[in-house]
Amino acid sequence: MRTKTLLATALFGALLSVQAYASDSYQHIRNATAKVSYAGQTFLIDPMLAKKGAYEGFPNTLNSQLRNPLTELPMPMNEAWQGVTAVVVTHTHLDHWDEAAQKYLPKDLPIIVQNQDDAKIIREQGFNDVRVLNETLKIGDVSLHKTGGAHGTKEMYAVAPLGQLLGDAMGVVLRAKDRKTLYIMGDTLWTADVNKALIKYKPDVLVMNTGSARVNGFNEGIIMGKEDVAHAHQAMPKAKIIAVHMDAVNHGAVSRQAMRAFVQKSGLKDWVAVPEDGESVKF
Structure with missing residues (x-):
């Protein structure tokens, strides 16, 4: 009888673990x-x-005659923050922290930022709980870890006005016991810092900003693009990849349609999700 009880307990625990994994998801809203x-x-x-x-x-930038955002939200605005524990702002560029967010988000929501400069900006906008992610920060059972990158090439950063405008942008790794590790790469090109994060954290899920946004006068993008998705799969062949930051701002050079075609042609469709606005990806 004791053996049956122990077996039932183990099976119940395993079921709870499976349910816990199923409850984790990434809902793409826009950009x-x-x-x-x-x-x-x-x-x-x-x-x-x-x-x-x-x-x-x-x-x-590319297609600067277009107005941003290029698409509407897929939901009423207030649904974006319903049930939210904390907000992560990887950097304060308009397409990651815009005037509407500054105006309408509840001012008591915890806001997690990359450095003291961004913290100062957001505190001055009236937010009461701004936390700098220096290396690691804990929210409930979740550990958030800061990762680095580069929001452009070294040639771009060598041009003083552009380099200052590009600034810094962090990535974030989410970890918790019995959960898959999630790495949100942020606005970066593929750099040594990205490689270091992959080696250190061995993420199960990668969120990649892959619109290959372009500034005038340079052939390279300021964030990743299609080929980086293939690179990510080569580096982490068992990881689920979620490709976003497309079809929403004027300077994006890679569309979701083009990304899906690349994924299909490259044989990556079982590993790469390219969600529509409002779509959720479970992991």
Whole structure:
């Protein structure tokens, strides 16, 4: 009888573990904006919440005549922060922390940022609980770990006005006991810092900003693109990849349609998700 009881307990525990994994998800909202449900917490990532066409296109970039965002939110704005535990702002560029987010997000929501400069900006916007992710920070049972990168090439950073505008942008790794490790790479090219994060954390899920956004006068993008998805699969062949940051701002050079075609042609469709606005990916 005791053996049967122990077996039933083990099976019940295993079932709970499976259910826990099933409850974790990445809901793509628009651009790099997402709601991540993870280990009992819900994080709003890089909120850009304005209506379609609210802002002028980014000057001196590809298709700057277009107004941003290029698409509407897939939900009423207030649904974006319903049930949210904390907000993660990887950097304060308009397409990751816009005027609508600054105006409408509840001012008592915890805001997690990359450095003291961004913290100062957001505190001055009226937010009461701004936390700097220096290396590691804990929210409930979730550990958040800061990762580095580069929001452009060394040639771009050598041009003083552009380098200053590009600034810093962090990535974030989410870890919790009995959960898959999630790495949100952020606005970066593939750098040594990305390699270090992959080696250190061995993530099971990669969220990649792959719109290959372009500034005038340079052939390279300021974030990743299609080929980086293939690179990621080669580096982490068992990881689930979620490709986002496309079809929402003027300077993106890679569309979701083009990314899906690349994924199909490269034989990566079983590993790579390219979600529509509002779509959730479970992991």
